[in-house]
């Protein structure tokens with residue numbers, strides 16, 4: 001272990017640890033824009049400058065390895081002046097749209113500008129990257145807000161492995177680009193939204209949230225993804241009972257901040273108008289039970305040939321008590337007439353443990369059969 | 379999984395087989411990408427060039443259904459070259475000598491002939507896996523050999539010899555001592571969010587919660603006692619595929635289906651529909667009117683996973699809490715409430731005088747307390763303990779921290795046993811009439827039978843319709859071009875879809891995903907040869923032929939004349 005001092009605290013760090021990592025691990029917050037704990041070091045924003053005793057000039061801490069006996073200062077008048085300067089330069093190329101910006105409140109550029117008390121830029125304002133690309137229903141790329149931290153490029157390459165985007169152009173005209181600035185769908189993008197997740201500004205925004213709510217108005221609810229068996233934790237941003245967008249958090253025990261396209265963007269099925277909203281009884285059974293006067297028979301054509309089933313054609317809505325009573329009666333009749341093994345139950349790999357437990361208890365204890373399976377095999 | 383997902387990034391070698399990880403388990407594939415970027419070897423064995431092959435250091439493209447020859451040949455080479463872990467074998471396993479005898483005839487030469495994979499690739503895969511070699515740099519571990527992990531999925535299990543294949547992978551890991559340590563093990567990737575949990579809590583025909591055999595009278599009666607009865611049925615029940623046959627024969631008369639869509643997910647769709655139609659009573663509980671629900675007498679509206687609480691268990695055995703994010707639509711209710719109501723009312727109808735609290739629980743946390751009481755591996759799993767990161771079972775008591783890695787000191791049965799496995803070919807091989815092999819699977823943007831993802835606007839925008847992947851050679855032979863319509867026929871049925879010419883599939887093989895109800899892949903798959911132990915149908919291999927739509931119509935018309 002190496003011992004060094006950061007802001008007067010004596011800190012132990014394993015060899016190879018950077019000053020940034022050591023500081024963060026001990027609750028010392030160094031300003032940073034391009035650094036991300038899950039990504040390689042880029043060192044392009046320069047905001048993470050620190051002073052090292054005995055060194056002539058401040059240096060960036062995200063790429064500085066801890067050394068025995070090193071004495072580091074993360075705050076000083078000189079460092080604040082440098083950070084103001086850097087932020088002023090960034091803002092000279094960034095529209096100050098905070099009044100209407102969806103990212104306001106969670107924008108990291110805004111946070112640091114606030115911390116150093118910067119209301120604008122001392123430099124002439126000129127937006128270098130005017131490109132606005134709204135070419136897919138997953139996310140919007142608004143390049144004017146991009147600060148070229150390259151987090152998106154790194155996450156796409158290093159974590160997702162898609163390498164759909166990279167830095168194109170030089171100097172003032174550099175920007176994040178798909179091949180030939182083409183639409184996302186023509187690139188190798190897998191629409192996982194990891195780039196959106198790590199973007200510190202509004203350059204990359206979920207399309208679903210545009211203009212629908214400010215950060216501080218949103219409820220945050222964490223849950224586990226309902227799709228595959230990886231079990232990623234997702235944090236939903238909800239306003240008035242409606243989901244505005246989804247994201248990962250560093251605390252996710254399996255996935256950290258990362259999700260796939262289904263987890264991050266595939267939640268709108270729940271709000272589909274096709275959802276079942278009330279119990280239904282098929283018309284022939286309803287007729288037999290005296291719930292309707294019109295006789296009916298299930299058509300013989302395969303259900304797969306029905307392009308879009310119309311619920312009213314085949315079912316009538318009933319209340320819960322009716323539906324549950326009919327179900328219990330029919331199951332009881334089957335057990336009494338043909339024995340418990342004439343009933344089978346299919347549980348669900350998409351329901352909870354509690355639900356599946358109760359389901360197999362119903363089949364084994366209530367009905368009295370081991371005919372209980374699910375599509376694990378399938 | 380024997381090991382945990384986050385260990386994958388630190389593996390020296392990752393051996394992936396029968397898993398399209400990047401599309402079926404995307405976030406887990408990020409772990410593989412990270413390992414590869416840091417210099418790990420990634421070895422992939424698959425009939426299809428799956429997207430993760432972009433990050434592989436070695437890709438073995440075997441003909442569908444022949445992978446068993448590669449596994450056996452790899453072990454043949456490992457034994458021949460002395461790459462096996464003799465210390466581990468002596469200390470932790472049994473049956474090695476007989477096992478080595480079985481391997482003898484499975485030479486890499488024979489495997490190369492059967493699979494089309496060059497001998498050198500088989501030998502390289504054997505060495506890299508056995509020794510845990512990295513592509514770049516020294517092992518991250520200092521304990522003798524590098525750490526290798528095996529990841530597999532449905533490409534292994536959905537086979538007539540799926541159980542043999544799983545045992546073979548376990549043999550491979552034991553042979554090389556690649557088990558019981560970080561970043562090693564044999565790791566099945568589960569397809570759906572709670573397949574693991576549904577199995578854990580006993581939704582299987584032969585086991586009670588916690589994999590306690592229904593035929594084990596003592597275990598069964600212990601559960602029965604907790605449920606307030608003397609005993610429970612002791613005969614193994616009917617699996618889905620068996621139950622469908624029994625329904626068709628009139629032996630099964632009623633079915634209760636909760637959140638499943640066997641119309642699209644089960645093999646031989648025509649047969650499934652016929653079976654469901656013969657039932658006297660079918661009740662389906664779901665969030666949409668699925669194709670299965672369309673055949674139901676009663677449909678019960680359920681809350682989706684975003685609208686309820688409870689727990690689900692992921693593929694690394696981690697039990698995690700879910701929370702309601704939005705309210706359910708209309709009067710839809712969580713499945714546990716509905717099932718509980720049916721239980722209580724069923725007791726009344728059957729004239730049983732039982733406390734309705736057997737079925738009606740005040741909360742999911744209360745149900746979990748009962749699960750913990752009857753399920754030894756979940757003994758310490760209670761909701762208050764799950765906040766944060768959840769717990770990985772086995773977790774036998776309330777102080778137990780959970781188990782991230784299985785088999786660290788011993789196997790469940792004590793010593794690991796080398797099961798003797800011989801190669802077996804797929805049940806349905808191509809012939810003159812049906813010259814191509816069909817393989818089924820998933821695409822990234824859709825999930826299972828598509829009931830959810832196809833109703834998601836962005837996902838459906840990206841992947842609006844189904845297609846069949848055909849190698850350029852086969853496409854040319856059939857006179858088909860990209861975007862053409864094509865009819866795929868098997869001995870069981872036909873589906874029509876669009877052609878996607880792709881070198882991802884080798885000549886002689888076509889691939890179709892099973893998410894599309896307008897082109898239901900399982901019209902084609904076969905249900906006549908199940909794995910004898912796991913009773914899993916062989917979805918992954920069946921014989922088909924291609925026709926242009928008008929030719930198919932003419933043939934059908936002349937057959938009708």
Ligand code: SF4
Pocket residue numbers: 152155156157160162163164165188189190191192193194195196
């Ligand atoms: S959505 Fe994912 S794949 Fe697409 S550019 Fe962003 S990080 Fe890369």
Ligand code: SF4
Pocket residue numbers: 225226227228229230231232255259260261262263264403404405406
């Ligand atoms: S976010 Fe993607 S990878 Fe994670 S659990 Fe959901 S479907 Fe699986």
Ligand code: FES
Pocket residue numbers: 031032033034035042043044045046047048060061062063
């Ligand atoms: S955070 Fe260190 S240079 Fe950007």
